[in-house]
Amino acid sequence: SGLEDTVKKTIVDNPVVVYSKTWCSYSSEVKSLFKRLGAETLVIELDQLGSQGAQLQKTLESLTGQHTVPNVFIGGKHIGGCTDTVKLYQKGELESLLSQAGAT
Amino acid sequence: SGLEDTVKKTIVDNPVVVYSKTWCSYSSEVKSLFKRLGAETLVIELDQLGSQGAQLQKTLESLTGQHTVPNVFIGGKHIGGCTDTVKLYQKGELESLLSQAGAT
Ligand SMILES: N[C@@H](CCC(=O)N[C@@H](CS)C(=O)NCC(=O)O)C(=O)O
Ligand SMILES: N[C@@H](CCC(=O)N[C@@H](CS)C(=O)NCC(=O)O)C(=O)O
Numbered sequence: 429s430g431l432e433d434t435v436k437k438t439i440v441d442n443p444v445v446v447y448s449k450t451w452c453s454y455s456s457e458v459k460s461l462f463k464r465l466g467a468e469t470l471v472i473e474l475d476q477l478g479s480q481g482a483q484l485q486k487t488l489e490s491l492t493g494q495h496t497v498p499n500v501f502i503g504g505k506h507i508g509g510c511t512d513t514v515k516l517y518q519k520g521e522l523e524s525l526l527s528q529a530g531a532t
Numbered sequence: 533s534g535l536e537d538t539v540k541k542t543i544v545d546n547p548v549v550v551y552s553k554t555w556c557s558y559s560s561e562v563k564s565l566f567k568r569l570g571a572e573t574l575v576i577e578l579d580q581l582g583s584q585g586a587q588l589q590k591t592l593e594s595l596t597g598q599h600t601v602p603n604v605f606i607g608g609k610h611i612g613g614c615t616d617t618v619k620l621y622q623k624g625e626l627e628s629l630l631s632q633a634g635a636t
């Protein structure tokens with residue numbers, strides 16, 4: 429579909445993409461982690477897009493199997509949510525993923 | 533108002549009260565902390581109450597100044613949100629608050 433192509437293009441064109449909701453603390457946590465690491469990040473706030481936001485969330489679910497926010501991509505690859513991203517950071521694996529994707 | 537009296541009675545009648553939203557991870561975190569500590573907890577899911585939920589959230593805001601979830605009370609006292617509760621736990625102060633309130 430059109431939205432699937434949009435998402436596929438967005439995650440390839442940007443080193444880090446976070447699909448988020450402005451009022452969600454888990455989304456804020458992952459956004460501030462990337463900020464602290466100096467990673468070039470595209471943030472898409474699903475609750476700021478009207479009905480497109482809900483459609484985009486459904487598209488993300490069909491592409492990744494994940495209906496929750498935050499939904500994180502690095503270098504075109506689906507990473508998962510907040511806990512997944514933080515776990516990679518704690519294992520020391522996030523920084524090399526970011527540099528390989530050209531985000532840092 | 534009627535709702536203010538309801539909240540005041542609820543927080544006095546129950547040792548621990550958590551106003552929560554079912555799909556919010558910060559709410560889940562604080563609920564599972566109290567479960568792990570074996571604290572007798574009343575959980576009120578604001579998103580399961582229809583229009584009452586939004587009214588209740590407004591009432592909590594006027595009583596506590598806090599419009600966010602989770603909204604935590606122990607022994608009738610307003611504690612705050614998830615980060616406030618976790619900080620008390622990390623400082624070793626949460627357990628004595630719970631036992632003083634008769635939750636454990
Ligand atoms: N472990 C996941 C949890 C994700 C999660 O449950 N997100 C919530 C908001 S914090 C959500 O999208 N809830 C909507 C739903 O469950 O439908 C993560 O770390 O991202
Ligand atoms: N630091 C607070 C954060 C609370 C917070 O921002 N909660 C969010 C959901 S995770 C909320 O209620 N957002 C609604 C809003 O901001 O209007 C806590 O630990 O509880």
Ligand code: FES
Pocket residue numbers: 451452453454455555556557558559
């Ligand atoms: S909505 Fe509460 S942590 Fe996401």
